[in-house]
Structures are given as C-alpha cells and as structure tokens.
Amino acid sequence: GAYDDLKPETLRYGNGAALGAAGDLWGIAFCKQVEKITGGKLKIDYFGNSQLGVDSELQTQMLAGDIDIVSCQPGQTTTIVPAVAVYDLPLVFAKYDAKTIDRALNASEFTKLMDKKYAASRMICLGVLQGATYRVMTSNKKIDKVGDFKGIKIRTMNSPNHLAFWKGLGANPTPLPFTELYMSLQQGVVQAQENANDTNLSSNFQEVQKYLVNVKQLLYMNQFLMNRKKFESLAPAYQKAIRDAVKAATEEIAPSLAKIDSECRDKLVKGGMTNLTYNNAFYDDVIKASQPVYAKISGDIGKDVVDALIKALEGK
Amino acid sequence: MKVLKWLDESLEESIMVVLLVAISAVMLAQIFARYVFNSSMSWPEEFCRYCYVWSVFISLGYTIRRGSMLRVGIVMDMLPAAISNSVKILCDAVMLALFAVFFRHSLLVVDNIKNVTGEISSAMQIPMWIMYMCAVIGFALAAVRTVQSLVNGVRHFKDKGETTIEATIKEARAEVELAAQDNKNYGAAVREERE
Amino acid sequence: MMSALIFIVFAAALVLGMPIAMSMVLSTVIPRLLGTTMGSSVNQLITNSFSGADTTPIIAVPLFILAGVIMAEGGISRKLFNVFAYFVGGFTGGLPCAVILTCLFYGAISGSGPATTAAVGAMAIPFLVELGYDKTFSAGMVATAGGLGVIIPPSIPFVLYSLATGVSTSALFLGGVLPGFAIGLALMAYAVYYCGRRGEDRKKINFKLAELRGQGFWKLAKDSFPALMSPIIVLGGIYGGVVTPTEAACISVFYSLIVSLFVYKTITFSSILPFLKGAVKTYAPLCFVLAFAIAFGRVLTLLKAPAIVSDFVLGNFSSAGTVMFIIVIVFLLMGMVMDTGPAIVILAPILLPIVKTLGIHPVHFGVVMVCCLSIGLATPPFGLDLFVAGTLADTPPMTVAKKAMPFIIAFAIALFGITYVPWLSLALLQRGF
C-alpha cells in the first residue's frame, strides 16, 4: 500500500483528559485508527490521564517539540492562541445542535480562520470533538433565576474570561486547585463549581453537591493539536493518515457524547442531585448579563473572529 | 568588598525571604478579600505560585552555598578523607557540568517562549518568559556556587570534611536552639513574676 | 532497560554522596547523553520541574514551616504540657504520658517531626530529669513521640504525598487523626509499663504536681487558651469550610505571630527577620528536590517504568496484604538511612496505582507511607528526631536510640495495626467531617 516505502515513525501523544472521559476515548480511538490505516507503520505512544502534565504543560511541551500531539479543552489554549477565547463567549453554542456546531468548528470559513490563528502560534488543530454537551455548574444553592447567582462562591478555572462571566452574574468566582475541590465543596469553602458531567461523576461531586445547574456556559469540547512543524515534516501519506484518523475517531466518538453526558447526569441524579433545567427567558437573562464579556472578548481577539463563529453557527 | 561579602553570604537568602513575605502577605489579603469583601481576585493565587517557583530555583544556589542539599552521606562518611574528598570534588565537577547544560537550555526555553510561543500567564497576563527567567538565574547562581564549592574542596583537600552525622547534629542543634530560646524566655518570665 | 539504567545511575550517584536532587538530574539526562530520543530533553526537564513547582498546594510547605518556627518560640509546648499534667500527672507514668499527649497536641500545631521533638523535648526532658526520670529514657520517648508531629494534621509529608498523587490534602489530614491517636496510645502503654516496673519518685512528682494544681485549673486554662486555639483555628478553618489547607497554613503563620507578639509577648518585631531566615533554611533543601521529582517521574512515565513495575508486582503478588507488607518493610529500611520525604514523592505515584488495583484506598495508603516516614525519624542510624533529642539530652544519638527501641517497637506495632485496619485512616473521612 501507500505506506510500504515509508520509514516507520512514532509520535508522542499526551492527553489532558481524565481516564475514560470523552477526550480520552477520542485519543484511544485515534491511536487505533492510525494503526489500522497505516498498518502499524505510524505508531502513537499514547499517554492519557495528564500523565505528561495538565493542559497548559502539555501545550508548552508540544510547542517545544517534546510532545508531538496534544488533546485538551480550550481553557488553557487562550494563553498561547488568544483567538481561542472565542470559545469562552458565554452560551454562544447553547441554541445549536451537535451537527451544526460540528460543521461550524470543523468545516467552515470559521475553521479556516482559526487554522490561521493556530498556525501563527506554530500549531495545527486537526479537529474538535464535541456533542453539544456543556460544562455544567453544580451547586449547593438552588438557582431559579439570574438573581440567585448573587454571592455564590464558585470554583472556576483561573481564566479572566471565565471569572468575568461569573462575576457578571453576581457570583464570587474563586480559583482553587482541582485536587482540593471535593473537600472544599464538602466543607463549604466554595458552594459551587463547573465541569462536564463525566468529570462531575468521576469526581463524585454528587456526594457533596445538591443541584445540577444547566447554564450551558461553555461547550464541552476537546481540541486535537499538533506541533505544526512536526506535522508538516511528516510524509504526505502520514499527514493524510493522521487527518483521516482524527476524522474517523471524531465520527466514532462524537455521536456517543450526548449519551455519555445523559448517562452521567442520570447517575448524578441517582446519587442525590437535582437536575435544574431552564426556559429561554432564563438563558436570555444570562446572555444579557454577560454582554460585557462579549464586549471584552471581541475587544481582546477582534470582532472578526467572533462574527465568523456566529456566522458559521447560523450556517451563513 | 563589603558588597561582595554580602552577596556571597546573603544574596539567595534575601531573595527567598522577600518571596516568603510576599507569599504570606498576598495570600492573607486574598483570604480577607474573599470573606470580608466577598470577592476573590484572580491574580493572588497565580502571584503566590510564581513567587514559590522563583524560590525553588533560587534555593539551588542557597543550598549549595550552605551545603544543605539533601543527600545520603552514610557511605562516603565511612571512607578515608582522601577518597571521600576526591569523590566530593568529582561530584561537584559533574554538578557544575549539569548546571552549565541546564543554564544553556534554560536560555533556550526562555527564548522559545519569548519569540516562538508567546505564552502569557492566564490570570495576570504576564509573559511567561519572564517567569521562566527564574530557571536562567537559578542555574547560573547554582553554577557559581558550585565553583565556590569546588575551589573550597580543592583548598581543603587534606582536611576531614564534615560528616553527615556532624551536619545532622548541627541541624538538630539549630532546632534545639529555637526551642531553647523559649525556655530562656520562660525563665525570664518566671523571674519577672517572682520579683 | 533504559529505566533500569536510570535507576542504577541514580542509586550510584546517591551512594557517592551526590545530593538527591542532582542524582535525579544526572540520571534523567542519561538517555539523551547516550544519543537516544527516549525520556525527556533537557528543555522538557526544565519546563517539567517548573510546572512541578507551579502548584498552589505546595506553598503550604514553607508556610507551615514558618508557622512552626514562630510557635517554637511562643512557649506553647509548656502551656499544653501543664494542662495535660494537671489531669494525668497523678497516675503511674502520668507525666511521661502527659509529654506524649503534648506531642500529640503540638502535632496539631506543627507540621514537622523534628520541630515537635525540639519544642516538646526542650521543655520536657529537663523537667522529667528533675523529677527523677532517666534522661536517656526521656530523650528516647520524645524522639519517638515527636514523629506524631507529621501524622496529626497539619503535616508536611501529607502535603508532599498529596502533591505527588493528587489525593486531597484535607482528606489526608483527616486520615491522619485516628492513626496519630493510635500511635500515641501505643507509646503511652509502654511508658506506663516502664514506669510501673521501674517505679517513680512519687514524692518529688506529687510536690511538683501540687505546685501546678495550686495555680488552679482556670489559670492554666487561661494561660494555654491561645495555644489550644491554634489547632482549632487551623483545623477548624479547613474542616469548617473557611479555608483550603494552603490558606490554613497562611492563617497559622499570622495567628502564631499575633499570639507570640501580643498575647504571650515571647517575641518582638525584631525577631521576625530571624524567623523568616530560619524558615527559609528549613524548607530550602526541599524545594528543588520536590520540583524536580515531577520531571524525574515524567521520564519514568515516558519509559513506561510504572507499567513495568505494576506488571511485575501484580503478576507476582495478588494479595493487598502482602504487597502492603513489602512496601512497609522497604520504607522502614529506607527510613533508617534517609529522610523518606523525597522517596515518597518519587515512589508514591508509581505505587499508588498498584495498591489501588488491589483495593487499597489512596488516603489509607498515604497514611501508611507517612507513618513509615515518621518512624524513620526515630530509627537509627539516621533520624533527625533522634539527633534532636540527643542534642537536647546531651547524649549520643545511638545511646538515645537504644532507649528509644521499645518505643519504636510500640510504634511499629501500631503501624502494622494502621496498615491492616484501614478503618483507622478512613473512619473520619467517611463520616464526612
């Protein structure tokens, strides 16, 4: 086949997703696909579960050429590719289905624009995994209306956009190390936190949290990133194999994400949590409260990126 | 001369003391902000972390200068001075080579972050290459201190050096002196009460 | 193969007296030195050690050490001791027991073993000798009981284990409470047995006790109140949902400073700088070792060493009991010749997944490792607590070690109890405090 004349290569792949989380399943599926497509000529040395470091460290090492492939959520990518902050726009994905979002992120003018942004930072994003599921707020305080966010101490990632969003709602966002989060929720150092449902379940937050608050603030998504120079140095056949493998892995895993999310949610509910859902008026209020964040992000990364995403989502 | 002597004795210590004070004060302020003003800031946590990172790399020079790096000294202590001193000089030479390599590479790391990746810190939005300068400075100081130690080792080649037991006893004595201070205070207080 | 080579170079460098941190640095550059692409590049080692230092929980280490240095001068150990002596001084072996209890409660203030030994021993050894107890016995007892300082929270070794494994520090702190009491009880049992067999100078003791009790309970209680408040503020802060363990360390720095400056007036503003220097001196040797241990661990991961060890262990042993027994023995042996803090940081991430597979709770495993470390502080030939107590009693450490032996055995019995009764480590945790 096409790979007979190529010399075997091994790529180092670090994944920031926890064992069994969506991003981990994706990474494992990718490794299998590459193996299958190239008949074992291209090998992937896979290190999941943040074994080679958390997201920010993985990216640093990938850009330095010490790791070839990284997959991670976009939260920490903004420190290198500022335009990725576009994914911090509160609830920007909330009213679209998985297929629409997939087209916008993986096959649109917006994708091309982002490709340039990643390229400027010497990396290439070969795909985004999502299933129109969201990072979910869990809380010990019932949230019925936007006013209920007032004063609630919530642990968030230490990113200015995330902090600005929660502050805009009147909450008191508090950066805490993830390792201390369970105990801090149990003891009441903070009353709330936000993560995807698979993380919430694997961290047993149902034991220390009462409510699942579906604010849909951030899309639960994973990026597949590679060191651009490394990618371009590979034989074209390998490049194609990697692209195809990412696509195939995404097609394999993405449809199950909604199911995984709802299964995790059911288990959380079974564990004693109450699932709170909201009508459109609530979401409109949240979006209204987060207009300053939209303005901030537009100012930081340029209105063109924001507009491109919204246009792509609207299918224009 | 006076400046050199101060630098030799207290450079790293002074930096580490300043960093420790900064960490304590800023963290206290953050706790206050959360409870008294009911509002957390995003920068204090990151600020404290980077202060600590700086202390980590500065601690290299500090511990080499004081001969207080953790080690297992039991085997070398049992050997005659000529052998153990030679081994010590050899170890210092290897360490010097390692520090030279790490110094060179920390420059590369800084250069890469500054000119290629352009990473910034997530909360304070400070360029990360500035943070990574602690590695450059830390390894440079460590190399200088190792040269000092090498020169010392060659100069005092004939002497039986301090064994690990002696060093540990010295460390123990320092702990005891701290506590004994309290006993002196107590004695003084009792005397005062009686008077 | 490469991982074996790395371990051999690491061990050889250690034996030749190279600092632990530098032995790690040397062994991690071996693969690249040999011209392979295995392991990490030097750039990667630098960024990995940077991120090894770049965590919030680790900041608890310098802060707890600083708080400990300030407390040592605050005269807190004496005030605690007076309260315990008031209650148990009348029984056989009562005063030695009061010393052990003081170590237990001082442990709730201090995060370090040697600091506990020094603070309690400086007060207790002369006191016990004055009352006719054997000097070496007293020193041996304090050397062993000082180890309670790292088992009762707060505790620096627990912070290290937490950093290495990602297990919550506050969960570990809770896990240490009952085991600390169990060890304290074992030590007191021997102290009572010893005093019963040897006899005590009851006349002198009762005279001293009468003097103490003459002050009245309220005076003692008032005197010791700020000292007793310290663990309540630190632990209450954590488990009352006010602060994280790192922030609690910060609070304890300022609390001890305020109490020593304004309530006990044992220190003045001019002594703050020496405190800061003292704290730096104590934690500086830990800083780079801990940070680089992360880089070292990553190299082992890249070489799949943890998987190799895991396959070997799980392939040859199937019972958690056996594996735990072997780990405890290995750590006890290591503890004889070195401070096992760095060993915990390097080995815990490799061993935890293995024992987890065998059904051991991560908090329980952490408690067992820290208890091993604690006993190592008192075992000859090298144990910092032993040296501190020896210096206090003006006795060679090996002589102290002989008298400490029964205490060490009592400690070891408690240790095996803790190893095989997970309930001790997990009960408070499951109560959801």
Ligand code: NA
């Ligand atoms: Na303690």
Ligand code: NA
């Ligand atoms: Na020992």
